[in-house]
Structures are given as C-alpha cells and as structure tokens.
Amino acid sequence: xxxxxxxxxxxxxxxxxxxxxxxxxxQVSVTIDxxxxxxxxxxxxxxKTTLLSLLGCMARPTSGEVFLGERSVGRxxxxxxxxxxxxxxxxxxxxxxxxxxxxVLDNVMLPLYPAGMALSKIRLRAEELLDRFELxxxxxxxxxxxxxxxxxxxxxxxxxxxxxxxxxxxxPTAHLDQELAGRLLAHLAELKAEGKxxxxxxxxxxxxxxxxxxxxxxxxxxxxxxxxx
Ligand code: ADP
Numbered sequence: 001x002x003x004x005x006x007x008x009x010x011x012x013x014x015x016x017x018x019x020x021x022x023x024x025x026x027q028v029s030v031t032i033d034x035x036x037x038x039x040x041x042x043x044x045x046x047x048k049t050t051l052l053s054l055l056g057c058m059a060r061p062t063s064g065e066v067f068l069g070e071r072s073v074g075r076x077x078x079x080x081x082x083x084x085x086x087x088x089x090x091x092x093x094x095x096x097x098x099x100x101x102x103x104v105l106d107n108v109m110l111p112l113y114p115a116g117m118a119l120s121k122i123r124l125r126a127e128e129l130l131d132r133f134e135l136x137x138x139x140x141x142x143x144x145x146x147x148x149x150x151x152x153x154x155x156x157x158x159x160x161x162x163x164x165x166x167x168x169x170x171x172p173t174a175h176l177d178q179e180l181a182g183r184l185l186a187h188l189a190e191l192k193a194e195g196k197x198x199x200x201x202x203x204x205x206x207x208x209x210x211x212x213x214x215x216x217x218x219x220x221x222x223x224x225x226x227x228x229x
Contacts, residue, residue, distance in 0.1 A: 003067070004034040004166065004197045005055045010064035010074075012050050012222075024050040026222045027064070034165070037188070037198040041208050042219035048201035049170055051219065055199060056089050056168045057081045086114065090159030092169040096151050098143045098158070104130065105139040108157045115162065122161070129157035133187070149180040156187065166197045173204045185210045 012025040025047045032038050032055065040048045053059040054066050057073055058081070066074040068084060076084070085091075098107050108126040109119075130139050133153040143151060152172070159167060167188075173181040181204070188198060189212040200207060208216055218225040 003031050004036070004069065005032040005199070006030070006065075006067040007051065007054060007061070008065040008067070010051075010054055010061040010066065012047075012054065012059070013062045016062060024222050025054070025061075028219075028222070028224055029064075030055075030217055030224065032197060032199060034197055035192075035195055036214045037192050037212050038200070038215050038217055039208050039213050040199070040201045040217050040219060041203060042225070043203060046219040047222040048203075048219055050222075052168055052170055052199065052201050056091060056166075057084045058091075086111065086162065088165055090156075090162070090164040090167045092152070092155045092159050092167070092172055094170045094172075094174055096155040098151060098154055100143045103140055103142055104135060104146070104154050107143060107154055108161055111158060111161050126157070126161060129160055130154075133157050148175045149183075152176065152180075152184070153187075160191075164196075166199065167191060169198070169200045171202055171204075172200060173202065173207055178206070181206055185212065188212055 008029050009027050010025055011023070011027060014022045014024055028051060040051055042048055054061050057068065061074050064074065065072055068088060073081065073084060105126055108129060109122045112122045127139065130136055133156060135150060135153055135157065138146060138150060143154065146154065172184055176184060185207065192198060192212050202208060
C-alpha cells in the first residue's frame with residue numbers, strides 16, 4: 001500500500017542548547033499507510049503531540065526526515081508547510097481552537113476562504129457537514145453557546161471542509177463522556193470507510209481498543225515501544 005506519512009529517525013528538541021532542553025522525540029521512525037487508522041498511544045509527556053505535529057507538517061524535526069507521500073517536508077519553510085497543511089490535513093485539536101465569537105457556520109467555512117472558492121459553494125459544503133454531524137439547527141449560534149460535544153463536532157466539520165486525505169485528532173475523547181466518545185468513534189469509522197487516513201493521539205483505552213483502529217504506535221519517553229515499521 002502507498003505510504004502516506006513517514007517519519008525517519010526524527011528527533012525533536014525543545015529549547016535546544018538551553019538548561020531546560022527537552023528531548024521530546026528521540027530517533028523515531030514510523031510509517032502510516034494511506035487509508036490506515038493509527039493511534040499514537042503512551043502516557044502523558046511521551047511525545048504523542050510532538051509526533052502528530054511533525055507528521056502533520058505543523059512543526060519541523062530537529063533532525064531526521066518527514067515525508068508526505070514521496071515528498072520530503074522536514075526542511076520546508078513555514079509558508080510551504082502551511083500550504084501543505086491546508087491541502088492535505090484536517091486537524092481536530094484537543095481544545096478545538098474554534099473562534100468563540102463567530103457562528104458555527106463561519107467557523108466551518110473559514111479554512112476554505114484562502115482557496116478562493118465561491119462563497120456559495122463553501123457554504124453548501126459547510127452545511128452538508130453540519131447536517132452530517134447533527135448540527136443543522138446550531139449553524140447560526142456562536143461557539144460559546146454550544147456544549148463541549150457540539151463544539152467538537154464543529155471542529156471535525158471544520159477539519160473536513162477542504163476534504164483532506166488525512167484527519168489528525170489530538171486526544172479527541174479528553175472532554176467527552178462515554179456516550180459522546182462512542183458517537184465520535186462511530187463518526188471516525190464512517191470516515192475510515194470513506195478512505196480517510198486517520199491519525200489519533202490518545203491514552204484512552206476506549207479509543208486504543210476501538211474496532212476501527214488498525215494499529216497502535218506506542219511511545220514512551222520519546223521513543224517507540226511497539227508497532228514501529
Ligand atoms: P504527549 O502528547 O504524549 O503528552 P508531548 O509531545 O506534548 O507529549 O510532550 C513531550 C515532551 O516534550 C514533554 O516532556 C513536554 O513537556 C515537552 N514539550 C512539549 N511541547 C513543548 C514546548 N512547546 N516547549 C517545551 N517543551 C515541550
């Protein structure tokens with residue numbers, strides 16, 4: 001199968017050369033195939049978010065290589081990375097990072113504005129997603145008027161607006177009760193069936209053991225324990 005994302009011997013230092021230097025990842029290699037659903041597991045502080053950020057072109061490794069398909073992306077300048085992020089990835093952040101004062105609809109439409117597509121088209125696509133994620137009657141509310149679960153579904157709708165190949169979610173069940181976590185997993189399973197590649201960081205057993213997960217990559221102290229290839 002085609003490799004979609006690949007990290008080769010990546011190392012990530014924060015505050016390099018300073019007394020508080022932290023090695024968040026140490027010589028980690030991992031390959032994610034197109035269409036796979038992979039969970040990055042491991043205790044808090046083990047490097048999950050850092051590895052997500054490298055594979056998702058949100059940050060660059062201190063050393064080592066990151067590939068998006070066949071393309072080496074680990075040394076690209078920020079504006080190139082930003083473009084790759086827009087074209088290839090949808091992100092669902094742990095704190096959702098929605099714009100609280102704006103409407104649900106605006107939040108979902110926003111990522112497509114730089115693409116120069118007609119607003120009417122963007123709006124149609126946003127409304128389809130809001131229907132799909134049971135938010136049809138919330139579209140004119142502001143984010144601040146929504147529950148946590150609803151905010152997360154807005155965040156997922158926003159992540160999908162540009163129809164990315166890869167969906168990246170950081171601790172997606174952290175703020176959900178069991179029932180909402182189950183609904184989230186059902187939505188992710190649907191996206192998997194549609195062929196999305198999904199990369200999730202989580203230490204929640206209900207995610208790690210979910211039926212849709214193809215493979216677990218276990219991190220500990222910035223190094224891989226199992227699941228590596
Ligand atoms: P996880 O997602 O598994 O909790 P992280 O990737 O967030 O792990 O963190 C790995 C290590 O890197 C931790 O020791 C953390 O404190 C450190 N770290 C993460 N982000 C930063 C940062 N921006 N600046 C300094 N240290 C960081």
